[in-house]
Amino acid sequence: MKYIDEFQNPELARRLLDDIHATVTRPWALMEVCGGQTHTIIRHGIDQLLPDAVELIHGPGCPVCVTPLELIDKALEIASRPEVIFCSFGDMLRVPGTGRDLFRVRGEGGDVRVVYSPLDALRIARENPDREVVFFGIGFETTAPPNAMTVHQARRLGIRNFSLLVSHVRVPPAIEAIMQSPDCRVQAFLAAGHVCSVMGTGEYPALAERYRVPVVVTGFEPLDILEGVRRTVLQLERGEHRVENAYPRAVRPEGNPTALAMLEDVFEVTDRAWRGIGVIPASGWRLSPRYREYDAEHRFAVTGIKTREPAACRSGEVLQGLLKPNECEAFGTTCTPRNPLGATMVSSEGACAAYYLYRRLEPATAPPATLESLEASPVA
Amino acid sequence: MPESTQLRTPDLTAWSCPVPLRDHPRVVMGHGGGGTLSAELVQHVFAPAFGGEALAQLGDSAAVSVGGARLAFSTDSFVVRPLFFPGGSIGDLAVNGTVNDLAMSGARAAYLSSAFILEEGVEVEVVARVAEAMGAAARTAGVEVATGDTKVVESGHGDGIFITTSGIGLIPAGVDLRPQRVRPGDVVIVSGEIGLHGVAIMSVREGLEFGVEIESDCAALGGLVESMLAVTPDLHVLRDPTRGGLAASLNEIAAASGTGVVIQERTVPVPAAVANACAILGLDPLYVANEGKLVAFVPREHADAVLDAMRAHPLGAAAAVIGEAVEAHPGMVVARTALGGTRVVDLPLGEQLPRIC
Numbered sequence: 001m002k003y004i005d006e007f008q009n010p011e012l013a014r015r016l017l018d019d020i021h022a023t024v025t026r027p028w029a030l031m032e033v034c035g036g037q038t039h040t041i042i043r044h045g046i047d048q049l050l051p052d053a054v055e056l057i058h059g060p061g062c063p064v065c066v067t068p069l070e071l072i073d074k075a076l077e078i079a080s081r082p083e084v085i086f087c088s089f090g091d092m093l094r095v096p097g098t099g100r101d102l103f104r105v106r107g108e109g110g111d112v113r114v115v116y117s118p119l120d121a122l123r124i125a126r127e128n129p130d131r132e133v134v135f136f137g138i139g140f141e142t143t144a145p146p147n148a149m150t151v152h153q154a155r156r157l158g159i160r161n162f163s164l165l166v167s168h169v170r171v172p173p174a175i176e177a178i179m180q181s182p183d184c185r186v187q188a189f190l191a192a193g194h195v196c197s198v199m200g201t202g203e204y205p206a207l208a209e210r211y212r213v214p215v216v217v218t219g220f221e222p223l224d225i226l227e228g229v230r231r232t233v234l235q236l237e238r239g240e241h242r243v244e245n246a247y248p249r250a251v252r253p254e255g256n257p258t259a260l261a262m263l264e265d266v267f268e269v270t271d272r273a274w275r276g277i278g279v280i281p282a283s284g285w286r287l288s289p290r291y292r293e294y295d296a297e298h299r300f301a302v303t304g305i306k307t308r309e310p311a312a313c314r315s316g317e318v319l320q321g322l323l324k325p326n327e328c329e330a331f332g333t334t335c336t337p338r339n340p341l342g343a344t345m346v347s348s349e350g351a352c353a354a355y356y357l358y359r360r361l362e363p364a365t366a367p368p369a370t371l372e373s374l375e376a377s378p379v380a
Numbered sequence: 381m382p383e384s385t386q387l388r389t390p391d392l393t394a395w396s397c398p399v400p401l402r403d404h405p406r407v408v409m410g411h412g413g414g415g416t417l418s419a420e421l422v423q424h425v426f427a428p429a430f431g432g433e434a435l436a437q438l439g440d441s442a443a444v445s446v447g448g449a450r451l452a453f454s455t456d457s458f459v460v461r462p463l464f465f466p467g468g469s470i471g472d473l474a475v476n477g478t479v480n481d482l483a484m485s486g487a488r489a490a491y492l493s494s495a496f497i498l499e500e501g502v503e504v505e506v507v508a509r510v511a512e513a514m515g516a517a518a519r520t521a522g523v524e525v526a527t528g529d530t531k532v533v534e535s536g537h538g539d540g541i542f543i544t545t546s547g548i549g550l551i552p553a554g555v556d557l558r559p560q561r562v563r564p565g566d567v568v569i570v571s572g573e574i575g576l577h578g579v580a581i582m583s584v585r586e587g588l589e590f591g592v593e594i595e596s597d598c599a600a601l602g603g604l605v606e607s608m609l610a611v612t613p614d615l616h617v618l619r620d621p622t623r624g625g626l627a628a629s630l631n632e633i634a635a636a637s638g639t640g641v642v643i644q645e646r647t648v649p650v651p652a653a654v655a656n657a658c659a660i661l662g663l664d665p666l667y668v669a670n671e672g673k674l675v676a677f678v679p680r681e682h683a684d685a686v687l688d689a690m691r692a693h694p695l696g697a698a699a700a701v702i703g704e705a706v707e708a709h710p711g712m713v714v715a716r717t718a719l720g721g722t723r724v725v726d727l728p729l730g731e732q733l734p735r736i737c
Contacts, residue, residue, distance in 0.1 A: 010646075013719050045721010107406040116586060116661075222719055337726075338416055358723030 007221030008044075016226040017049055020233060027053045028236050029185045030229065031178070031321050033171055034140075034192035035062030035350065036220050042354040044222045054233060057185065057321030058351035060174050060277060061192055063139035064091045065319060065343040065350045068273045070307040071138075071167045072097035078134055078165065078300045079105045079112050085128060087121035088136040090114045095343050098307055118150035118164075125154070125162040134296045137164045142194040144168045144285060145259035148266035151287065151294045163296040166286055169272050171195050172203045173283035177274075179211045183322055188236055190218040190228045193247035200255025204243045212241045219247040266291055275343060277319065315342035318351050325355035332356060414623025414669075415728035437558075438636075440481040440620065443551060450553075452487035454478055455546040461539055463510060465584050467576075467595030470543060471513030473671060476600045477622070478547040479521045483605040484618040484674065486557050487549030489521060494528040494545050499538035510541060521600035523547070554613040559636035559677075561616040566705040567683035568641065569676045571604060571690055572597070572698040574626050575654035578668035583657070590657045599672030604695045608676065611689045616677045620670070624728050627666040629675050630713045631727040637677075638710050643703030643725070646718040666715075667728050677705060 032038060038058045041047050047056050060066055076097045079086035086102070093102040093114065106112040111131075115121050118135050125133035137147040147164060154162045171192060178184055191204060196217045204215045214235035218228030228246045235242060245251055263285070272284025287295045297303050313330060317323035325331055325344070335341040337353055344350035410417040427435060434442040434453075441454030458474045479489040494514065498507060518525050576597040583594055601620065608615060617637070621629040626648070634641045650665045658665050672695060678686045683701065690696030713725040 008718060010718050010720070043723055044717045044719050045723060046719065048721045049719060103408040103410065104404060104406065107404065107408040116588065356724075357726050 007219070007223040009223065012223055013049075013226055016223065016230055020054065020226070020230050021051050023230070023233050023237055024051045024053045025237060027055065028187055028233055029055045029057055029321075030188045030190060030232055031057040031059045031186040032190040032218070032225070032228075033059040033061040033175070034190075034195070034220075035065065036194070037190060037192065037218065037225060038062070038351050039354055040220055040222060040225055042358045045358070046222060046225055050229065054229065056229075058318070058325075058354075059189075059321060060178070060274065060319040061140065061171065061195075062344070062350050063143065063169070064095055065315065066169060066274045066277070067092075067095070067138050067167050067343070068275050068307075069097060070273070070305060071165070072101075073307050074297060074302040074305050075136055075165055076100050076102065076105055077302050077305060078296060079110045080108070081110075081132075081300070083132050084300075085111045085113060085124055085131050085133045086136070087113050087115045087118075087124060087133060089116075089138075092136055092138065096340060118147050119153070122150050122154055122159065122162055125159050126157075129161060131161060132299075133162050134300075135162070135164050136167075138167045140169055140171055140192065140195050141198045141263075142192075144267065145198055145256070145262050148262045151266050151291050152262060154294060155291065160293075163294045163299045164287065165296040166267075167272070168267065168285040169274065170269075170283050170285070172207060173280045174274065174277065175207055177277055177280045177283075178320055179207075179213070181320065183320075186213070186321060188214040188232045188241075189216070190225070190232060191215050191243075193217055193219040193224070193250055196245075196247070196251045196255065198256050198259045200260075201243055201245060201251065201253050202255075208241050208243050214241050215243045217243070217245045217247050217251050219250065275315075275319070277316065313341035313345075315344040315350075315352065318344050325352040328352070412623075413728065414628050418623075419727075439485070439558075441485045441487070441547075443485055450551040452482045452485035452549050452551050453546070454481035454485075455544065456481060457542065457544045459539060459542050460581065462584055463506065463540055465596060466580050466593050468598035468671070469510060469513045470541060471510040472517045472598045474543040474545045475514050475517035475521060475523070475525075476598055476671060478545040479523055479600045479602055480620040480672075480674070482547050482549040483600075483602045484557065484620055485549075485551055486555035486605065486609060486613075486615075486618070487551045488602050488606065489523040489547050489549040489600075491524055491526040492518065492545050492547045494525050494543065496528070496530045497538055497542040497544075498530065498532045499540050500532055500535040502540050507541065510543075514543075517600065521602055523549075523602075552609065552613065555609060555615075557615060557617050559617045559633045562633060562637035562639050562677045562705050563616070563679070564639055564705050564707040565680050566616055566639075566677040567680055567701055568630070568643065568703040568705065569678055569683065569687055569690065570626065570648065570700055570702050571601075571674045571676075571696045572672075572700075573649045573651045573654070574621070574670055574673060575650060575658065575665040575668035577622075577671040578625065579654050579657045581669075582661075588657070588661075590653055590660070592653050594651075594653045594657070597670055597672035599695055601672065601674055601695060604674070604690065604693045607689045607693045607696075608686050611685045612679075612682045614679060614682065615686070616679065618674050618676050620674050622669050622671060625665070625667040625669055626675060627664070627713065627725050628728060630725065633675075633677060634705075634713050635711045635727075637705070639705040640707065640709040640711070641703060641713040642706050642708075643713070643715050645715045647700055647702045649698050649700050666725060680704075 102112050121135035208215045214232050216228045216232045231246050267285035268288040269282050270286045271281050273279045314328050344352040411421050434444050441452045456477045460470050463470045482489045580594045580596040619629040630641050690699035715723050715725050
């Protein structure tokens with residue numbers, strides 16, 4: 001596939017890896033912000049191929065994992081109502097709320113549908129004028145513009161039986177929260193390319209300067225990741241802390257003006273609770289007062305639902321890079337994708353699920369594999 | 381949600397996760413996905429209730445002895461939506477699915493039964509088209525539909541047409557296809573490109589456009605299996621990787637045989653259209669359903685000859701060696717990635733879910 005195969009080429013990957021190995025002289029800790037990047041790293045075994053000195057810390061960039069339990073419970077409550085058709089991206093159906101997930105709601109008779117675009121939910125609303133259609137609008141800056149556009153369209157077309165359950169979050173404030181943590185070990189960031197394709201790169205120079213960390217905007221294919229790592233360690237080795245764009249085929253410095261205008265029109269910045277981190281000021285979006293009538297939380301009067309989570313898992317530490325998934329005592333034993341203790345084990349982009357799926361052969365204390373050891377391994 | 385005006389240091393001690401979902405008190409879609417939930421339903425509900433030695437084999441078909449003859453016996457239900465899709469229909473699936481389950485025991489299907497559950501309101505013309513497709517598929521597969529039944533449920537209590545087919549066929553002498561026969565060193569061969577059926581269904585069901593029309597690979601594999609057994613009756617196990625895809629079949633074989641399985645990811649034939657569709661949706665082609673493919677574990681000394689025989693057959697033209705059975709990591713399937721890393725290929729839980737971003 002044009003622009004996919006080229007970025008998975010083993011020969012080019014080998015060259016980039018050689019370059020990284022030749023560049024690194026001391027240990028560095030890099031955080032890849034986005035869950036999609038985590039997935040690529042683990043699925044292709046990239047972390048096994050990097051020098052031992054380069055540690056990748058998996059960041060909080062999985063929209064499924066950071067959606068607060070309270071909001072999942074609100075979704076379950078709304079989806080259970082007979083008048084509602086509840087539409088969601090597939091990932092969210094398996095995330096456990098308090099004792100239930102959306103699959104179970106569907107099994108109990110709730111009309112829960114997987115859609116591939118919020119516009120599909122709007123179409124369902126037009127086709128079912130006697131039902132209330134709710135779309136679960138979660139995610140980062142990447143998914144926020146289409147959700148905003150859908151609400152905008154709903155109002156323009158006069159579709160009143162549609163609403164949005166919003167839990168949008170923004171990356172830069174989360175980076176700020178991570179850097180301000182006294183336990184922070186992160187020395188550089190691979191910024192999420194898709195987020196920057198919307199927002200541009202303008203929010204990052206101040207962060208790079210304030211915390212003296214390189215920020216390299218990085219894509220999602222294996223070669224993108226390796227190029228992001230290569231540029232990051234080069235900066236670290238030179239003592240630099242600049243913002244670089246290693247994903248120019250998708251990211252312009254100014255971002256996507258049309259999408260930004262849509263966000264400006266429909267949403268307003270708000271404090272948001274992040275699962276595993278807590279409330280981060282100005283880290284999310286909610287519908288602006290102009291569009292409040294499309295806010296499902298208000299329409300279905302679920303703003304009062306408050307959830308207290310029983311202490312169980314350590315995904316908060318995982319989400320902040322303080323703990324590797326396989327260093328958690330529950331990993332792979334009492335916590336598996338079948339019986340997840342936390343959202344990081346549920347989503348295919350969650351760091352724990354990625355480790356469980358692809359990395360269980362590795363003891364937590366094992367040194368990272370090298371090209372030589374892999375070639376000599378029995379699976380060669 | 382509490383409002384806050386200054387940045388909070390993350391409070392890890394206050395952070396926790398929801399109570400896990402240990403059991404589903406009601407059936408969820410994942411129970412029919414061919415993964416872990418399906419297996420648990422069989423193990424905890426059906427197998428204890430039914431008992432019986434033949435069922436304990438837990439294969440796609442059971443090998444049973446009747447009057448001295450060794451028969452393969454299989455049944456399968458078909459609930460596909462839409463009824464007609466690029467490359468086939470529910471009628472083709474209903475015949476080929478059961479024919480293939482029998483073929484995985486080495487048997488040539490002889491007779492099928494066909495039970496229809498029709499929803500009130502379905503056009504008779506649609507039923508007729510499905511029946512014609514079944515007849516044509518049966519003739520192609522060389523099997524006779526010998527008995528059947530029809531029931532009608534009220535409007536809203538079905539999905540148009542549900543079909544259940546059962547089948548029997550003779551297992552040739554000297555053929556014993558079971559995962560327990562797999563040995564370390566066995567070569568793993570797949571008969572062609574994977575993922576076509578699942579992507580074809582998804583494209584029409586969800587209205588997704590992938591740039592080219594992808595057709596289901598729905599086909600009867602009896603002839604291909606015969607050509608393989610003609611090389612040697614000593615194949616160890618065959619599976620048709622339908623629900624749950626190649627990953628589910630390999631995991632079932634690894635678990636039942638107690639060996640490990642290693643596949644080289646870059647040798648698995650994935651057509652560009654399937655790879656692209658999966659890239660867009662965040663799915664893994666290894667977990668996508670097939671309806672006209674098989675995966676074989678073949679003793680190493682016969683692998684080249686079996687591969688040649690497969691490639692000489694129209695349904696095996698793109699057959700490829702994708703890996704081997706190993707002593708290491710028993711019960712587990714491991715993929716060697718194109719870049720040289722490794723990953724575990726797990727049994728899917730229920731259904732694969734498209735990713736958010």
